[in-house]
Amino acid sequence: MDIQTIKLRYGIIGNDPKLLLAINKAIQVAPTDLSILITGESGVGKDIFSRIIHENSLRKHAKQGRGLISVNCGAIPEGTIESELFGHVKGAFTGAEKNRKGYFEEADGGTIFLDEIGELPLSMQVKLLRVLENGEIIPVGSSTALKINVRIVAATNVDLVAAVRGGRFREDLYYRLQQISIYIPPLRERKDDIPLLFRKFSSDVAEKYHMPPIVLTDDGRQYLMNYPWYGNVRELKNVTEQISVVETARTINRDILQNYLNYVPEEKMPALFSPAAAGGNAPISDRELLLKALSMGQMISEMRNEINELRQAVTQLAQGLPLGGTPVVPARTAGQPSAYPIIEPSMMPGRTTDQPVDNTLHVIPPHQTIDQPEEEFQESEMVEDEPLALDEREKRAIRLALERHGGKRTLAAKDLHISERTLYRKIKEYGIN
Ligand SMILES: Nc1ncnc2c1ncn2[C@@H]1O[C@H](COP(=O)(O)OP(=O)(O)OP(=O)(O)O)[C@@H](O)[C@H]1O
Numbered sequence: 001m002d003i004q005t006i007k008l009r010y011g012i013i014g015n016d017p018k019l020l021l022a023i024n025k026a027i028q029v030a031p032t033d034l035s036i037l038i039t040g041e042s043g044v045g046k047d048i049f050s051r052i053i054h055e056n057s058l059r060k061h062a063k064q065g066r067g068l069i070s071v072n073c074g075a076i077p078e079g080t081i082e083s084e085l086f087g088h089v090k091g092a093f094t095g096a097e098k099n100r101k102g103y104f105e106e107a108d109g110g111t112i113f114l115d116e117i118g119e120l121p122l123s124m125q126v127k128l129l130r131v132l133e134n135g136e137i138i139p140v141g142s143s144t145a146l147k148i149n150v151r152i153v154a155a156t157n158v159d160l161v162a163a164v165r166g167g168r169f170r171e172d173l174y175y176r177l178q179q180i181s182i183y184i185p186p187l188r189e190r191k192d193d194i195p196l197l198f199r200k201f202s203s204d205v206a207e208k209y210h211m212p213p214i215v216l217t218d219d220g221r222q223y224l225m226n227y228p229w230y231g232n233v234r235e236l237k238n239v240t241e242q243i244s245v246v247e248t249a250r251t252i253n254r255d256i257l258q259n260y261l262n263y264v265p266e267e268k269m270p271a272l273f274s275p276a277a278a279g280g281n282a283p284i285s286d287r288e289l290l291l292k293a294l295s296m297g298q299m300i301s302e303m304r305n306e307i308n309e310l311r312q313a314v315t316q317l318a319q320g321l322p323l324g325g326t327p328v329v330p331a332r333t334a335g336q337p338s339a340y341p342i343i344e345p346s347m348m349p350g351r352t353t354d355q356p357v358d359n360t361l362h363v364i365p366p367h368q369t370i371d372q373p374e375e376e377f378q379e380s381e382m383v384e385d386e387p388l389a390l391d392e393r394e395k396r397a398i399r400l401a402l403e404r405h406g407g408k409r410t411l412a413a414k415d416l417h418i419s420e421r422t423l424y425r426k427i428k429e430y431g432i433n
Pocket residue numbers: 011012013014040041042043044045046047048049156157197233234237
């Protein structure tokens with residue numbers, strides 16, 4: 001199969017020579033049994049490559065097993081990872097009521113995709129190495145080894161060489177996994193592909209929602225091409241979809257784009273947020289979380305100010321006072337989006353979207369809340385004039401991401417650019433429900 005056919009079949013956009021090289025390599029190695037390590041930043045398209053490799057191998061027709069089994073090594077809690085991967089026998093531990101097959105056994109005859117392999121705890125790395133070398137697994141609690149025939153494709157967005165140097169990843173496992181490595185370059189190193197991807201995503205949204213696609217002005221195109229895209233293609237896709245749906249304009253210039261792209265150049269970051277302050281080589285994901293938290297914090301503080309303005313206005317109205325010149329929220333012309341963001345009750349702190357909404361305007365005395373328990377507002381008033389502490393911002397960013405994705409941790413973690421396990425840990429640490 002040639003590169004063009006693969007691009008069409010998997011919806012891959014881009015002509016960058018390094019991307020084409022990666023696709024070509026995937027096609028070449030697909031029919032072999034060699035272990036493949038796919039590397040590249042978050043959002044560059046590693047998942048697509050795991051499918052290309054499996055679906056262009058003979059294992060695609062595996063009779064046993066389920067073909068391609070994808071396992072996110074970062075999402076499984078450390079305590080259960082061994083039994084998830086290798087299975088367990090009845091009575092192996094409390095709650096093990098019957099024998100259970102692990103992912104390796106499920107994938108027998110096929111391919112196992114070990115995503116976020118860099119997150120695999122060291123204790124499991126030893127066991128995985130043994131499996132790769134002997135082709136045998138031992139279910140937890142069993143004394144009998146099972147022969148399995150599984151091809152390994154692993155992926156990581158962390159620098160495994162640095163992890164090996166730092167003692168976080170076993171060198172022997174690293175070499176065993178990357179018999180072949182496929183590197184997918186970040187989007188900022190294939191700038192010419194950016195307008196092509198933008199066009200593809202905007203026409204996809206246009207088709208889905210029956211609307212004209214958005215197009216870029218010259219300065220808009222330049223801006224997108226020079227943007228660093230730390231979230232890579234995933235970020236570009238999200239941003240293009242958002243703009244397509246939210247903006248009424250169909251021609252998108254630099255000014256509009258700036259409202260959607262919140263990357264803060266390093267020199268403008270407060271010292272605390274700079275990667276240098278975080279030790280110089282903080283993983284990109286943590287930096288991204290901090291940046292997102294920063295912009296979330298700003299958004300929340302803006303919302304809070306507007307809620308306070310509204311509250312003041314309502315109080316003035318209740319006391320029969322004039323509103324002092326300009327209206328707080330300009331009237332909305334029918335069918336026109338408001339010039340001001342309208343604060344819906346669902347956007348208020350502590351509100352979830354599926355709670356019933358009371359639309360009546362409550363006239364309330366100062367220091368009480370609109371339809372909210374008192375202590376929730378007190379919390380926001382306490383921090384009114386102080387910048388939010390870092391962990392507080394992080395907590396809020398996590399809460400908002402979980403809310404946005406209806407509690408789905410996988411999606412919230414993706415949104416925050418952290419691994420699911422990190423999210424899991426932080427949820428526990430902060431006691432988030
Ligand atoms: N070249 C491309 N053309 C079209 N879509 C792409 C391309 N590369 C990636 N995408 C899309 O971008 C999104 C992110 O890709 P993917 O999930 O494969 O990233 P990833 O490298 O696995 O990221 P992570 O490390 O966070 O898991 C997906 O929706 C994918 O379809």
